[in-house]
Amino acid sequence: MDQIYLEYTFSVNPAEPGNEILIAELGYAGFESFVENEEGVVAYIQKNEWTPDVLETVEIIKNESFKVNFTYKEIAQQNWNAEWEKNFHPIEVDGLCTVRAPFHEKPSTKYDIIIEPKMSFGTGHHETTHMMIQFLLKNNLQGKKVLDMGCGTGVLAILAEKEGATNIDAIDIDRWCFENAVENITRNNCEHIKVYEGDASLLNNKNYDVIIANINRNILLEDIPIYISCLNNDGILLLSGFYKDDIPKIKDRCEQFSLKFVENLEKNHWVAVKFIN
Ligand SMILES: C[S@@+](CC[C@H](N)C(=O)[O-])C[C@H]1O[C@@H](n2cnc3c(N)ncnc32)[C@H](O)[C@@H]1O
Structure with a gap:
């Protein structure tokens, strides 16, 4: 039987980079699918996943630099893929x-990654x-042992x-991401990736040459010591x-465990940071 969803329509002012921040935070809050249109951002959450405090965790709504309005209505489950296909460009x-998606033309770039994200993050x-892709392109990964923590679609x-x-x-904590990463890995004929559903507690006795984690500040601050171990x-x-404002906290945490800061990339207030052991 089809699930009942709540469809929220948000308008964020200024839309840049507000829409991106909103989408990231709604994803953490449990929203599953996002469509940007001329009205703003439309986001979906299953009615039985919704609790009165779900929007409390969406910081941008309380952030005075942005004005965020929203309306919502109940709807039956939609064809999310059709919505996503309309909005996904390579x-x-x-x-x-x-x-790119499977239905886009094959590109001429050295690396071609085919993703069908459905409801996972990572297109x-x-x-x-x-920025994480930029970092990976700049580092030699030949023969390396790599951990992708919070893998989403598995793109990295x-x-x-x-x-x-x-x-x-x-590794991803979310069941849906775990399944989606497995599908995308098969779709790209990868043979050296193992996907796990879980979190940093899976990392006992593991060792890696390169650790990538694109998650969020609070989880990183908590889990950085485990990654470093x-x-x-x-x-x-990476x-x-x-x-950008969170760099000092992240840097302090890594330096407490003797990692050396190498460089950071920056795009629309967001950053990616490289450390070396
Ligand atoms: C911002 S997305 C990154 C996805 C992809 N790696 C990328 O770079 O686009 C963060 C992912 O981390 C996952 N996640 C959140 N908390 C986590 C945790 N404690 N351990 C592992 N994964 C987590 C989320 O489910 C989400 O898929």
């Missing part, structure tokens, strides 16, 4: 990597994914394999999912 990063359109793990990593673990000497830690 994205090219640094002339080297294209992230390359978000600033944080884009897939790129890591295409760049020559030979042993990749991809799995990082080989000279290993690289983090994103937070704003």
Whole structure:
């Protein structure tokens, strides 16, 4: 039987970068699918997942730099894929990597990643994914052991394999992302990626040359010590999912465990940061 969903329509002023921030925060709050149109952002949540405090966790609604209005109505389940297909355009990063859907033309870039995200995060359109792709393109992953923590669609793990990593673990706490990553990994003929549903508690006795984690500030601050305990000497830690203002906190946390800051990338207030062990 079809599920009942709540369809929220948000208008954010200013829309740039407000819509992107809103979509990221709604994703963390449990919303499942997003469509941007001329009215703003339309977001869907299952009625039985909704609780009165669900919007309390969406910081942008309380942030005085933005004006956020919304309305909502109940609807029956939709064909999310059809909505998504209308809105998903291929994205090219640094002339080297294209992230696209199966129905887009094959690109001429060195790396071609085919993603059907459905309701998972990680199409390359978000600033944080884009910058993590840039970092992966700049680092030599040949023969490396890689962890993609918070893998979403699996886009970063897939790129890591295409760049020559030979042993990749991809972990996501969300059941839907786990299933979607497995599908996308098969779709891209990857053979060296293992996907797990879970969190940093799965990392006992593991070791990696490169750890990628695009999650959010609070989870990173909590889990950074666990990631570092799995990082080989000279290993690289690439983090994103937070704003420029959060860099000092993230840097302090990593430096407490003797990691060295190398550089950060920045796009529309979002950042990605590289550390070395
Ligand atoms: C911002 S998305 C990143 C997706 C993809 N890696 C990318 O770069 O586009 C963050 C992902 O982390 C997952 N996540 C959230 N908390 C987590 C945790 N504690 N451990 C593992 N994954 C987590 C979410 O389900 C979500 O798929």
